[in-house]
Structure formats: C-alpha cells, structure tokens
Amino acid sequence: ETGVTQTPRHLVMGMTNKKSLKCEQHLGHNAMYWYKQSAKKPLELMFVYNFKEQTENNSVPSRFSPECPNSSHLFLHLHTLQPEDSALYLCASSQLGTSGGIRELFFGEGSRLTVL
Amino acid sequence: GEDVEQSLFLSVREGDSSVINCTYTDSSSTYLYWYKQEPGAGLQLLTYIFSNMDMKQDQRLTVLLNKKDKHLSLRIADTQTGDSAIYFCAERDASKIIFGSGTRLSIRP
Numbered sequence: 001e002t003g004v005t006q007t008p009r010h011l012v013m014g015m016t017n018k019k020s021l022k023c024e025q026h027l028g029h030n031a032m033y034w035y036k037q038s039a040k041k042p043l044e045l046m047f048v049y050n051f052k053e054q055t056e057n058n059s060v061p062s063r064f065s066p067e068c069p070n071s072s073h074l075f076l077h078l079h080t081l082q083p084e085d086s087a088l089y090l091c092a093s094s095q096l097g098t099s100g101g102i103r104e105l106f107f108g109e110g111s112r113l114t115v116l
Numbered sequence: 117g118e119d120v121e122q123s124l125f126l127s128v129r130e131g132d133s134s135v136i137n138c139t140y141t142d143s144s145s146t147y148l149y150w151y152k153q154e155p156g157a158g159l160q161l162l163t164y165i166f167s168n169m170d171m172k173q174d175q176r177l178t179v180l181l182n183k184k185d186k187h188l189s190l191r192i193a194d195t196q197t198g199d200s201a202i203y204f205c206a207e208r209d210a211s212k213i214i215f216g217s218g219t220r221l222s223i224r225p
Contacts, residue, residue, distance in 0.1 A: 002158065031211070043159075043204065043215040050211065090158055102211050104149065107158035 003027040006091050006108035013081065014116050021076040021111045023091030031096045032074040033105065034066060038087035049074060050096060081115045088112050120216035122205050127222045134192040136219045138205030141186065145207040148181060150190045153202045153218070162190070162203070197223050 004025045013019050025032065034046040048056035049068040063085070065077040074091055092105040122138040140148065146167050151159040165172045165179045165188075172179045178191040192199055202218040 002160065004158075006158075033212075042217045045212060045214075048212060056212065092159075096211055101146075102208055102213060103147070104161050104164060105159075105213055107151075107160070109156075109158045 002106045002108065004091060004093055004106050004108035006111050008111060009109065010112045012114045012116065015081060018079040020078065021089055023074040023108055025072055025093035027093055027106060029093040029095045030071050031094045032068060033092040034076055035090040035092060036087050037090055083115050086113055086115045120205055120207055120214055122216040122219050124217065125220050127224060128195050130195060130197060130223050130225055132195055134195045134221055136190045136203050136221065138188045138216055139186055140188065140207045142207055142209060143186065147208040148188050149206040149213065150179065151204040151206060153204065159204060195223055199223060
C-alpha cells in the first residue's frame with residue numbers, strides 16, 4: 001500500500017464514451033500528478049497540480065481534462081479518446097517543500113485504459 | 117532539456133549481481149532515484165541518492181553516482197526471481213521528477 005489509490009484499475013471504453021479516472025491520496029501531500037505509461041513512451045508526465053492549482057500541462061490533448069477539487073483528490077476526465085490513448089495511467093503524489101522542491105513521488109497502481 | 121537514458125533490457129542468472137546503468141543530463145539535479153515497477157503495479161521507490169554522495173548502500177542494493185560523467189548505477193547483489201521488474205532511473209528537476217525509459221530485468225535459472 002503506497003497511500004495512493006486509483007480507480008478503476010481497468011477500463012474499456014469506446015471512442016465516443018465519456019469516463020473518468022479517479023485518484024485519492026491519504027498521505028497529506030500537497031501535489032498530485034498524472035503520468036501516462038505506454039510501450040511507445042514509458043513514462044510521460046501529463047499534468048501537475050500544486051495545492052490544487054495546475055502548474056504543468058505537457059501539451060496534452062484537450063480530450064484529457066484533469067480536475068483537482070482538493071489536495072487529496074485528482075480526476076482525469078476522458079472523452080472522444082483514440083485507440084492510441086490506450087495505456088496505463090498512473091497517479092502520483094508528493095510533498096513539495098517551501099521552495100517548491102520535490103522529494104519523492106508515491107505512485108498508485110494505475111488504471112489500465114483500453115480504447116476500442 | 118532534461119533527459120535520462122538507460123538500456124531497455126538486462127538478463128542475469130539467479131544468484132549473480134545485476135548492474136543497471138543510467139545517464140542523465142541535468143548537472144543541477146540534487147536527487148537521483150531508482151524506482152521499481154513489478155508487473156501490473158505502479159512504481160515504487162527503491163532508493164535515492166543525494167548529488168553530494170558517491171555511493172549509497174542498502175542491504176542488497178548499491179547505488180553509485182559519478183557526477184562528472186553524469187552516470188548513475190544500481191547494483192543488486194544475489195539477484196533473485198523476485199527482482200524481476202522494470203527499473204526506472206530518475207532525476208529531480210525542481211517540482212517534478214524526470215524518468216528514464218526503464219530497464220526490464222529478467223532472471224534466468
């Protein structure tokens with residue numbers, strides 16, 4: 001148990017569906033992240049939230065829409081995805097220092113997404 | 117920009133030592149990490165080293181850091197079947213961590 005819980009663990013969706021991935025951290029951290037892991041690019045950072053504010057968006061297509069209602073919860077809303085979006089989506093959290101520096105990341109077990 | 121590189125595959129015999137190598141580009145990195153990912157799971161921090169250290173040992177794991185060459189290695193002594201996983205090297209860049217592509221370690225009997 002890493003203290004970061006992701007649901008669902010597996011998701012199959014069609015290209016016209018709308019679904020959401022959920023992440024919850026029980027570690028009292030102030031930053032949360034979405035990573036995409038696929039065979040083509042093993043670990044791509046998608047979004048960073050620092051104290052609920054989005055601080056990084058790595059040129060992610062708008063069909064991925066993150067939401068961070070509080071520092072413990074992070075969502076990734078999915079709509080009109082493409083088959084190439086099939087991947088393992090990993091959520092992580094960390095405690096940023098007063099200068100904004102990161103120490104280490106704690107990962108959830110991931111949500112395996114298949115787009116048909 | 118930041119870049120972390122490592123070889124994709126390593127195969128070792130059970131009981132031998134495994135050495136996984138990594139190079140990075142950001143000379144200002146203060147922390148360097150090794151994460152492990154077992155099948156069907158997320159990444160788990162194995163160990164990390166501060167940039168002002170040359171070596172860190174933790175049971176069967178030894179991390180060596182050569183700052184001049186920007187080279188990091190992870191040595192696993194007495195490799196066991198349970199060590200089969202993907203090992204990611206990573207460096208800290210302010211508020212984010214940059215990962216390499218991962219080295220898949222397989223163990224043969």
